[in-house]
Amino acid sequence: MNDTQLMTLAREYGTPLYLFEQTALSDRVALLRECLPARAELCLAIKANPFALPIIRPYVHRLEVCSPGELNICEACGTAPEEIVLSGVYKDEAMVRHALSLGDIHRYTVESLAQFELLRRLAQESGRRLPVLLRLTCGSQFGMDADDIRALVAAARDDAWIDVRGLQQFSGTQKTSLRRVERELACADALMAELEETCGFVCREFEYGPGLPVDYFDAPDPAAERAFLEQLGDKLDAMAFQGPLTLEIGRGLTACCGTYLTAVVDAKTNQKVNYAIVDGGIHHLTYYGGAMAMKQPPVRFLEETDGNGKQCEAVSPAAAIDDAEASAESWTICGSLCTTNDILVKSLPVRDMHPGRVLAFERAGAYCMTEGVSLLLSRELPAVVLADETGTIHLARPRTRTDPLNTPAVVP
Structure with missing residues (x-):
């Protein structure tokens, strides 16, 4: 969306605000399918962005669910049980019983011997044979x-x-080492070959979580990203296992679709340092907050256009640096939390700083809206809006008070 459209959303829904766009998801999936093996199906790890479910479902084959709450979200969104992979290091009896009550879940992952026994006991009790994937560890608490x-x-x-349908392997997150991926795939291949030779077990499917990296700070390099994905595809194609393949992806699918809007509410100078206070903060941008004090994020001040689509008089951060005549000043952008850690950007060149100006942070489509310290100071949760493939806006969540969650139920 252009700046004028984003400003319209900011006025209508208020700030802070998350926007998730279907066209970005569609483009991202198209790139993945161009670069990755044709046999690979896509599974969205919904923990990355549960709000994106309505606009990403047409593009993925499965949804990975890791908690009772995520299972409830899928049920509320009308997700068919055969589209769900029930995963997670902690599966309690109530969660599995709930899954069984929904119908035939596509797959259950097994993270431990205890999980295997739980699933087997409840399968026998329900009279239903459960399809499972045994999760192979890559050296963390995940898998066996x-x-x-x-x-x-x-x-x-x-x-x-x-x-037992096959194996599942979770590589990690933000994985930039293709050599490590190659070693992990070789390990899975070797184990599958051994199981066939020693036990007569033929692996019928393999699910892999590649941990696709997202660069939050540097300018996008489409050629480099395509090359990385193509090399990953080559390594998957080179596996000895050539059966059905599922790629479980979260951040690598959804980070691209999100824009976070926050507005300046105060501006001041303390000991010769310019500070702008915004109504958002690190509680809404977990994967940016803190690191932004050292790196320049993909952020800009919104500038509306005139009737001809031309930008109104404004200056972008990059232009302010290059323009020797620009009256840009350096500003530190801080959030609304009462902690010195709430710094979003340092040394941002800005001309005409004043309350009411709106900043747009890009690549905010993964984790930001759920992983922040949202209950600190009991501030409202931002509204969430979705833009479908036609550009039509849908309210996915209104502004939501958090103080009821922090209010004691009993006062002595």
């Missing part, structure tokens, strides 16, 4: 060692209640 997987494959042979 190869020895545990070997034991479960042997134990589950011809099991009446558990159908």
Whole structure:
């Protein structure tokens, strides 16, 4: 959306505000499908952005759910159970029972021997054979060692209640090392070959979480990103396993679709440093906050256009630096939390700073709206709006008070 459209949204819904755009998601999925193997299906890890479900569902095959709350969200959005992969390091009995009540969940991941026993017991109780993926660890708390997987494959042979479909492997997040990816895929290949040779177990499918990286601060380099994705695709194609492949992706799908708007509410100079206070802050931009004190984020002040689409008199940060005659000053942008950590940007060149000006932060489509310290100071949660493929705006969440969540239920 252009600046005028964003300003219209800011006036209508107020700031702070999140905007998630379907066209960005569509373009991102198209790029992934061009670069990755044709056999690869896409699974969205909804923890990255549950609000994007209505506008991303046409482009992905599955949704990864890791908590009872996420399962509730899927149910509320009308997600069919066969579209859900029930994952997560902690699956309690109530969560699994709820999943069973919804119908035939596509897959259940097994993170431990205890999870296997829980799933088997509830499968037997419900009279339903459950399709599972055994999760192979990559050296973190996620998944299981190869020895545990070997034991479960042997134990589950011809099991009446558990159908082991294959393996799942979660690489991590923000993974820029293709060599590490290659090592992980080789490890999975070796284990699958061993299981076939020693147990007669043929892996029928493989799900992999590649942890696609997102560069939040440098200018986008489409050629470099395409090259990275194509190399990843080559490594997936080079696997010995050539069966059905699912790629579980969160940030790498949704980061591109989000814009965060926040407005200046105060401006002052303390000890020769210019400070602008905005109505948002690091509680809304977790993956930016803090790091922005050292790096320049993709942020701009919105400038409305005239009737001909020409920008009104304004200066962007980059232009302010290059223009020797520009009367730009250096400003530190701080959020509304009463903590010295709430710094969004340092040394931002700005001309004509005043309350009411609106900043737009790009690449805010993953985690920002859910992972911040949103209850600190009991400020409202921002509204969330979705722009569908026609540009029509839909309110996904109104501005929401948090003080009821921080109010004691009993006062002595």
